[in-house]
Amino acid sequence: MKTPKAILALLVLLPALLPATGGRSLAFHEGGAGECEGCHTMHNSEGGFAVASNGRPAGMGNRYLLKGGDSSSTCLNCHEKAGDVGPTSYHVSTPGSEMPFGVPPKQLGPGGDFGWLRKSYTWIPAFGSTLSNSEGDRHGHNVVAGDYGYLQDALKMTAPGGSYPAASLSCVACHDPHGRYRRDQDGSIAVTGKPIRGSGSYAIGAEPDAAMAVGAYRLLGGNGYYPKSLGPAFSFINGPPAAVAPADYNRSESTTATRVAYGQGMSEWCRNCHPNIHRDGSGGGLVHPAGTEAPLGGVMVDYYNRYIKTGDLSGVEATSWLSLVPFEAGTNNYALLRNIVTATPTKGPSTADGTPRVMCLTCHRAHASGWDGATRWNTKTPYVTYSGKYSQEGEAYQPYGQGRSEMEALRAYYDRPASLFSPEQAALCTKCHTSVP
Ligand code: HEC
Numbered sequence: 395m396k397t398p399k400a401i402l403a404l405l406v407l408l409p410a411l412l413p414a415t416g417g418r419s420l421a422f423h424e425g426g427a428g429e430c431e432g433c434h435t436m437h438n439s440e441g442g443f444a445v446a447s448n449g450r451p452a453g454m455g456n457r458y459l460l461k462g463g464d465s466s467s468t469c470l471n472c473h474e475k476a477g478d479v480g481p482t483s484y485h486v487s488t489p490g491s492e493m494p495f496g497v498p499p500k501q502l503g504p505g506g507d508f509g510w511l512r513k514s515y516t517w518i519p520a521f522g523s524t525l526s527n528s529e530g531d532r533h534g535h536n537v538v539a540g541d542y543g544y545l546q547d548a549l550k551m552t553a554p555g556g557s558y559p560a561a562s563l564s565c566v567a568c569h570d571p572h573g574r575y576r577r578d579q580d581g582s583i584a585v586t587g588k589p590i591r592g593s594g595s596y597a598i599g600a601e602p603d604a605a606m607a608v609g610a611y612r613l614l615g616g617n618g619y620y621p622k623s624l625g626p627a628f629s630f631i632n633g634p635p636a637a638v639a640p641a642d643y644n645r646s647e648s649t650t651a652t653r654v655a656y657g658q659g660m661s662e663w664c665r666n667c668h669p670n671i672h673r674d675g676s677g678g679g680l681v682h683p684a685g686t687e688a689p690l691g692g693v694m695v696d697y698y699n700r701y702i703k704t705g706d707l708s709g710v711e712a713t714s715w716l717s718l719v720p721f722e723a724g725t726n727n728y729a730l731l732r733n734i735v736t737a738t739p740t741k742g743p744s745t746a747d748g749t750p751r752v753m754c755l756t757c758h759r760a761h762a763s764g765w766d767g768a769t770r771w772n773t774k775t776p777y778v779t780y781s782g783k784y785s786q787e788g789e790a791y792q793p794y795g796q797g798r799s800e801m802e803a804l805r806a807y808y809d810r811p812a813s814l815f816s817p818e819q820a821a822l823c824t825k826c827h828t829s830v831p
Pocket residue numbers: 396400401404405408427428429430431432433434458460465466468566571572621622623624
C-alpha cells in the first residue's frame with residue numbers, strides 16, 4: 395500500500411502535467427490529470443471521517459488512497475449516476491436497480507454502457523429446441539468494480555488472443571487515470587514535455603500548438619503504459635488511436651447517427667492485449683483482418699457507400715455513414731477528422747481522405763453492447779430485423795431477437811428505428827461484403 399508520502403512526492407512531480415482549466419462546466423480531467431482529490435483522499439479521510447471500504451477497518455483506507463474500493467469503482471463514482479432520465483454526457487454505466495426485466499441500459503456513448511454486463515437473456519429458438527442463453531459476462535469487458543457490482547469474467551481468465559489477466563481488467567487497464575499521454579502539434583504522442591491544455595478527443599476545442607499539447611484520445615494508455623497495480627509485465631507497445639468525437643457523443647440515434655471520425659491505430663491499440671485475435675481462430679473461429687492489414691480498397695469503398703439496407707444499393711458517399719458499422723478513415727490528419735465530424739458527419743469512406751480500413755470497432759464496441767462479444771449488431775443470427783421488428787417479444791420462439799424485448803433490442807441498436815432497415819435485414823457484414831462470408 396502506498397503512503398500519503400508517495401502521493402505527496404508525486405504531487406511535487408506532477409504539477410507540470412496538470413492542465414490549465416478551460417472553465418468548461420463539465421471539466422474534470424481536461425485531457426490530463428484531473429484534481430487529485432477527485433479520485434484520492436489525501437489524508438485517508440473523507441468529509442472528516444476515516445475511509446473504510448472493502449472490509450478494511452476504518453483508518454486502513456483503500457489501496458492508493460482511492461475514494462472507491464478499487465480503481466474502477468473510483469471512476470464510477472462519477473461515471474455512473476442513479477436517476478439519469480436518458481443518455482447523459484460522460485456517464486458510461488446504468489445501475490442494475492434501474493434495469494428491471496425487459497428494460498435496457500440508458501447510456502448511448504460510442505463505447506457502450508457497461509450495464510449490458512448486468513443483463514442475461516434466455517430464449518427458445520424453435521419448436522423442440524432447448525433453451526439458449528446469452529450471459530451478461532459475454533456482453534463486453536468485465537471491469538472489476540466491487541462497489542458497483544461488476545465482477546471479473548467468470549469464464550475468461552485472460553484476454554482472448556493474448557494473456558492480459560481478466561482479474562486486472564479495470565477502467566485504468568485501458569485509460570490512464572493520470573492522463574499522461576499527450577498529442578503534440580506534429581501528431582506525435584509523448585508522456586512528458588509540453589503541458590496538456592485540454593481534451594484531445596473533440597472536434598471543437600483545444601488544439602495543440604508550438605507551446606502546448608492536448609490529451610490522447612479518451613485518455614487511453616499508450617506505448618509503455620501499465621497500471622501500477624499490475625506492474626510492467628503487460629506494458630502496451632502500441633500508442634493510442636487517432637480519432638475525433640463530437641461534443642454531443644452520448645445521445646439517442648433515433649433521428650440522426652452519431653459520428654466519431656476514427657482515423658487510425660484503433661486495431662493496433664486493441665492488440666496491446668489481444669495480439670493474435672482473429673489471426674489464429676481464437677475469436678470464435680472467425681479469421682478477419684483489421685487495421686493497416688485491412689484496407690477496404692476502391693471496390694469495397696464504393697459498395698459501402700451504395701449500401702443502404704438489404705435489397706437497396708442506391709446510396710451515395712455523402713450519406714452512407716452507418717454508426718453500427720464504422721470504419722477508419724486511414725489517416726491521422728486531425729484537421730480532416732475534425733472537419734468530418736463537424737461538416738460532413740454522414741459521409742462514408744473515401745480514398746481521397748486516406749486508406750479506409752476495417753478495424754476492431756467496425757464490429758465491436760469498446761466497453762459493452764447488447765450482444766455477445768460486445769458486437770455492434772447481433773452476429774449470432776442471420777437477421778437483424780425480422781417481419782420489420784428487432785425482437786419477437788411475447789412469442790414462444792425467438793430465433794432473431796433472442797430474448798431481448800423490443801425496447802432492449804432497439805436500444806442495443808442505439809434507438810435506430812427498425813423501419814430504416816429492410817423488414818428482413820441481413821447481418822451487417824453485408825455493408826461491405828455482397829453476402830455474409
Ligand atoms: C481520475 C482519477 C484519478 C486522478 C484525478 C488522480 N489519480 Fe492517482 N491514481 C488513480 C488510480 C485509479 C490509481 C491506481 C492505479 C492502479 O490501479 O494501478 C492511482 C494511483 C496513484 C499513485 C500510486 C501509483 C502510481 O501511479 O505511482 C499515486 C502516487 C497517485 N495516484 C498520485 C496522484 C496525484 C498526485 C494526483 C493529482 C495530480 C492523482 N493521482 C490524480 C486515479 C486518479
